[in-house]
Amino acid sequence: MAIDIYKINPEFRDIMPKEIIDLEENATWAQNQKKPRGIKEMPDTKEILEEHSLCAGCPEAAALRYVLAALPKPEETIIVNSTGCTSLMFPHIALHTVHSLFGNQNAVATGIKRVLDWRFPDIEKDVVVLAGDGATVDIGLDYTLQSFFRQENITTICFDNEVYANTGGQESGATPKGQVFKMAPTGKKFEKVKMWELATTAGCHYTMNMTASAPKAVAKAVREAILVAREIGPTFLNIYTPCILEIGLSANEGLGEMKDQDKDRFASYKFVSPEAEEFLKKCKEEGKL
């Protein structure tokens, strides 16, 4: 049934706007694809994110587009999000999204995943958490880590902009030491929390720290993380999506900032557990990657 909710009844086809007809005909639903979904098709196909209300040039919006383009099975995916800049984008996604209370996202995702497994035992349903660093590293740290400890089959993606951006610029646990913001005028007193290392220690089978500067790399990580979460256990991606407004950059400088940080705070970190590695090798042989 999941894909059927995008099929328009013929009686109404003539009154539906073009973007909805496009969604049915030109979006890359996994069911209609021979190859795994990816970012290569983005220019020619209908994106699942219709539009967004983030700032012009916001790297978070670009990252979300890469993530959505790489979901292995969007029609069977539920996205759980939390309060933050990301929550301004989620209402625009043409997928099931659940907005949880601030910080609760991994607890909510756990419940959804368990019920889906019980209700649809024969269908692979993916639950993906997408939240900012405030929700993941600060307010929701307990729920996030507990879901890793419990080995829940969910993928957690943190859009790390190193600040509480949409409330005016307060420092978060992910803010680097010494950083000054409008609402943190004396500068942060302690080091950035390395959430990716915590995730690995807490039991994630696939953990990455990266920026969104390379779309292909983001798409690959998303695909692998979701497949591992489906079969093995929790996975975590920490993706740097700087808030250009809060760090004083203009709309066209986000990509440059991410590229700079590729060699600094967000130098590539990747952990794959032996089970996950074996499983990914199998996926590659089967053409799932």
Next chain:
Amino acid sequence: MANQGPAYYSPYPTALYEGVSTPVEGKAILLDKEVDEETAMREIAKQMLTKENATIFPGPQVLYSYSDEARKKAALIKEMAEVLNAKMIPMYDYRPKYPKIDAEIEINPNHPNLTIWHNDIKAAIFIGVHCHYANVALKMVRCETDCYTIAMCALSGHEDAMATIRDQHASDLEQFIKIAREVKAELKL
């Protein structure tokens, strides 16, 4: 009571606050009166046939082909629109539109009044809209427009509509179309 608006651009007091609640099984509500379903269907048909720019707003539960019931209802709604000489404007999903909707061809539950103002709609049927969004949309329409709203609900109805009938499945829509044809003949339209 579920007065026709405008109620000074405020969604309050809601119909429920004024003592109007959803109808009991087998009954319908016209403004604040509980009536038989057939009486309500006649009044609904009359309103749709006589008011300016009558429009049907089909929601996701009937627009998409995800079940036999949805497919049956789609065909019946199309027939209903022809009988009532009504236009159809889809409420195809509930995502907020950015930067704004095209009020000519679509309706969004987050600001349904825009479509009603733009098209000068004086009577409208909401059908196939999920209840939580129908509740939001009907409250806004009730307070910000003078549109006669009709909720044809598959569950228990909506008190903020001027007319609401409940448990409307495909067979009930057939019955409504039959009644609408009779009313149309009586009105010599």
